[in-house]
Amino acid sequence: MSYLQRAQELYEQMVTDRRYLHQHPEVGMDLPETTEHVMRRLTEMGYQPRRLGQGVTATVTGNPEGKVFLLRADMDALPMEEKSGLPFASRRSCAHTCGHDMHTAMLLGAAQLLKEREGELNGTVKLMFQPGEEVLSGAKSMVEAGILEHPHVDAAMGAHMIPMIPVGFGGYGTGVVSASSDHLVIKIEGKGGHGAHPHTAVDPINIGVHIHLALQELISREVDPMETVVLTFGKFQGGEAANIIPSSVVMEGTLRTFNEELRTRLLERIRTVCTHTAQAFQGSAQVTDLYSVCALNIDEDTAQSAARGWQEEGLKMIRRGDKMSGSEDFSEVAAHVPYTFFVMGGGTAEDGCGVGLHSPEIRFREEALIYGAATYASGAAAWLREH
Ligand SMILES: [Zn+2]
Numbered sequence: 001m002s003y004l005q006r007a008q009e010l011y012e013q014m015v016t017d018r019r020y021l022h023q024h025p026e027v028g029m030d031l032p033e034t035t036e037h038v039m040r041r042l043t044e045m046g047y048q049p050r051r052l053g054q055g056v057t058a059t060v061t062g063n064p065e066g067k068v069f070l071l072r073a074d075m076d077a078l079p080m081e082e083k084s085g086l087p088f089a090s091r092r093s094c095a096h097t098c099g100h101d102m103h104t105a106m107l108l109g110a111a112q113l114l115k116e117r118e119g120e121l122n123g124t125v126k127l128m129f130q131p132g133e134e135v136l137s138g139a140k141s142m143v144e145a146g147i148l149e150h151p152h153v154d155a156a157m158g159a160h161m162i163p164m165i166p167v168g169f170g171g172y173g174t175g176v177v178s179a180s181s182d183h184l185v186i187k188i189e190g191k192g193g194h195g196a197h198p199h200t201a202v203d204p205i206n207i208g209v210h211i212h213l214a215l216q217e218l219i220s221r222e223v224d225p226m227e228t229v230v231l232t233f234g235k236f237q238g239g240e241a242a243n244i245i246p247s248s249v250v251m252e253g254t255l256r257t258f259n260e261e262l263r264t265r266l267l268e269r270i271r272t273v274c275t276h277t278a279q280a281f282q283g284s285a286q287v288t289d290l291y292s293v294c295a296l297n298i299d300e301d302t303a304q305s306a307a308r309g310w311q312e313e314g315l316k317m318i319r320r321g322d323k324m325s326g327s328e329d330f331s332e333v334a335a336h337v338p339y340t341f342f343v344m345g346g347g348t349a350e351d352g353c354g355v356g357l358h359s360p361e362i363r364f365r366e367e368a369l370i371y372g373a374a375t376y377a378s379g380a381a382a383w384l385r386e387h
């Protein structure tokens, strides 16, 4: 029986897992109910899971002399209300609107597929269930906690649900496929005062406005037009009343690039522009990089090896040449091991799944769990067979 056929039989169990996770969403790095569920389910399958950092890991080994392939799922939700109208919708102030409940349920499905055919594996599959993808800290923290060692990981694979693609279809790319992301916080200090006496104060709102304009011009005037860069400030806060000059202002934004060299240069230029602009108006500015991840840079050999496994299974995985300006904190694993990444179709508008990730109305067709589990398992098995 193929992984795909067996995954079809596991469908109901995966739906049960997914709906439990969906109804119990948790945000950020601390996911007590979610990790408890993952620990329990892995134990039921015969694994000996352990907590690592704030995530969960477990291994399944066929040939102990073979290499180690890591499969990763993220488990965290978003701090927003759900408006999907589903009977199992979240009633909490957070919700699984990025599909990480699907990822966790499909990796649990893959865990069972791999455990049942343990003897056939030419090496070890290590499972990585990580917290904090949305806060871009989870993968980094598990790498620091040692997920890539004991046993040492040789290659890895991650995945993400993608809306508005038919169920049963997925995709993968090679090279740089997703953007780097830097969450920047700019704190501007001026000197508060009476709105009628601006000359006795230093107006941080004025400084902030100049900084905002200068930073946008940095993109239009200093970046090669053939490059893709986004710099968005989605938060600009300061002041309490019309006639009071506040003492400080905070701006928060995100920088996305597909080129590490450009990213490094822009981060440096952003700092220079902020501090010098603030100084020019007699204030000061401090730039902090709150969360950051590098671009997702797929390894050709790892991608092709997993893809051959998918082909044998009859999975409809299409090689894509496009990039996305979203980011993935799994790219932190790439700094250490070659890896690949796939996306899984979650249903089309005709299926009632016509809105994007992070939308409060998002829905996925749960049949995607079957294909996701088979894609994880067969990709890992194929890579181990070839290496
Ligand atoms: Zn997300």
Ligand SMILES: [Zn+2]
Pocket (backbone or CB within 6 Å): 098, 099, 100, 133, 160
């Ligand atoms: Zn996500």
